[in-house]
Amino acid sequence: MPSSAGLRTSAQWVLCALTVLAVNAQTFTGQHYELELRPDFEARVLDGKARIHLLAATGQDATGQAATGQADTAPASTLELLSPRLHIRHARLEGEDLPLEKTAGGWRVPLNAKQAQAAAFWLEIDYRASAGPGLEFGKHYVMTAFHTCRWMPCVGSDLSRASVAMSLDLPAGYRSVASGQRLAETSPGRPLWRQNQAYPLYTLGFAAGRFTELMDSVNPQLRYLGVNQDQAALAKKFKDSARMLDFFEDKAGMPLPHPIYTQVLVPGGAAQEASSFSLIGTRMLDPILEDPQEDWVIAHEMAHQWWGNLITCATWDELWLNEGVTVFMTAAWKQHRWGDAAYQRELVLLRQRWQDAKDIGFDKPLSWTGEYPSLKIKRAIHYSKGALFLNTLRDELGEQTFWDGLRRYSREHAGRSVVAGDLQAAMEKSAGRSLQALFDAWVY
Numbered sequence: 001m002p003s004s005a006g007l008r009t010s011a012q013w014v015l016c017a018l019t020v021l022a023v024n025a026q027t028f029t030g031q032h033y034e035l036e037l038r039p040d041f042e043a044r045v046l047d048g049k050a051r052i053h054l055l056a057a058t059g060q061d062a063t064g065q066a067a068t069g070q071a072d073t074a075p076a077s078t079l080e081l082l083s084p085r086l087h088i089r090h091a092r093l094e095g096e097d098l099p100l101e102k103t104a105g106g107w108r109v110p111l112n113a114k115q116a117q118a119a120a121f122w123l124e125i126d127y128r129a130s131a132g133p134g135l136e137f138g139k140h141y142v143m144t145a146f147h148t149c150r151w152m153p154c155v156g157s158d159l160s161r162a163s164v165a166m167s168l169d170l171p172a173g174y175r176s177v178a179s180g181q182r183l184a185e186t187s188p189g190r191p192l193w194r195q196n197q198a199y200p201l202y203t204l205g206f207a208a209g210r211f212t213e214l215m216d217s218v219n220p221q222l223r224y225l226g227v228n229q230d231q232a233a234l235a236k237k238f239k240d241s242a243r244m245l246d247f248f249e250d251k252a253g254m255p256l257p258h259p260i261y262t263q264v265l266v267p268g269g270a271a272q273e274a275s276s277f278s279l280i281g282t283r284m285l286d287p288i289l290e291d292p293q294e295d296w297v298i299a300h301e302m303a304h305q306w307w308g309n310l311i312t313c314a315t316w317d318e319l320w321l322n323e324g325v326t327v328f329m330t331a332a333w334k335q336h337r338w339g340d341a342a343y344q345r346e347l348v349l350l351r352q353r354w355q356d357a358k359d360i361g362f363d364k365p366l367s368w369t370g371e372y373p374s375l376k377i378k379r380a381i382h383y384s385k386g387a388l389f390l391n392t393l394r395d396e397l398g399e400q401t402f403w404d405g406l407r408r409y410s411r412e413h414a415g416r417s418v419v420a421g422d423l424q425a426a427m428e429k430s431a432g433r434s435l436q437a438l439f440d441a442w443v444y
């Protein structure tokens with residue numbers, strides 16, 4: 001997600017909590033999604049068939065966290081589909097039609113006693129999503145955006161982890177990217193993408209269109225797609241990507257978690273990470289043509305492939321574990337590539353933004369759980385203060401110990417959801433001493 005653009009409005013934050021398909025207080029968790037998607041570029045709608053494998057929550061969900069379901073209490077009698085923006089045509093359970101009731105918040109699906117007691121089942125949903133937040137159509141292209149549950153039915157919450165397979169039904173000549181790895185075409189014009197590792201639902205997505213395509217000349221793991229771009233323009237704008245990938249792999253202590261990472265350059269102001277790809281708007285990237293140091297959006301979204309996507313805040317109250325770490329890593333990249341003055345310029349900018357929160361008396365601990373008065377102030381804490389805390393840890397621990405700690409944290413929690421204590425524990429192990437006072441001052 002962008003560090004400087006206000007793409008996510010306050011209203012979107014609210015919708016984030018509402019457009020989720022919840023199954024009776026998470027009695028069931030969605031473990032795997034099979035999606036057949038057909039974008040209609042004229043009508044600007046997406047027709048989808050979703051098959052969701054649901055498991056009764058019995059202690060652990062795919063995040064590795066203790067499930068919050070109520071396995072010991074009475075079985076569910078309804079599925080709550082809190083997806084008001086999706087038009088649900090049919091819902092079926094193991095081939096049996098389920099009744100659908102429209103509610104103020106979305107849809108309710110009553111289950112009979114036998115269905116409600118199942119340990120696992122496949123829920124099938126036929127639906128249509130229309131263009132709007134989360135699903136953006138342009139001339140000859142479509143892309144998803146924050147967040148997933150606006151264009152596909154989600155179980156649990158947008159932070160729940162699940163594996164996914166997506167097939168896309170596209171016009172001839174259209175190229176695509178989706179979360180995971182491209183497997184094959186089930187038939188001409190129907191690319192199939194699969195991600196076997198469980199990722200947070202909000203990181204799932206796809207893009208398709210009449211894209212120009214380019215593979216990186218240095219690193220074959222890097223792929224570029226662009227709208228109204230020729231290959232030379234893509235090569236020029238993304239020319240540091242291979243070097244950047246080396247830097248983040250070194251600092252994470254592990255390789256890129258996908259065989260291919262695709263950067264999609266689209267018109268406008270997009271700056272959106274997804275698992276295995278990112279959407280980058282020309283308005284964000286094109287300043288790089290005037291000044292090569294204007295590379296923050298490439299670095300920021302690439303860093304999310306580790307911090308955010310692979311290692312994810314367990315609740316949105318600790319978004320700084322995604323965004324603060326990523327903003328810090330972007331500054332660290334700039335220091336590595338452009339020198340210490342570039343790093344210091346980033347710190348000045350971050351302190352200015354943090355000051356905005358202080359100026360209205362809203363300097364909160366990073367893991368504060370209360371309401372923020374605005375998205376801008378929330379970002380000042382989670383993005384800017386969060387990144388400055390990483391810089392403070394770096395100053396306190398020294399280069400070797402700090403980066404060892406960050407690598408330890410990253411490797412230990414890859415594929416999992418994290419809380420601040422996980423970062424603290426990794427840094428304390430690396431430092432060989434308690435950092436409680438520092439975490440108390442900044443985080444708790």
Ligand SMILES: [Zn+2]
Nearest residue numbers: 001002323326
């Ligand atoms: Zn971000």
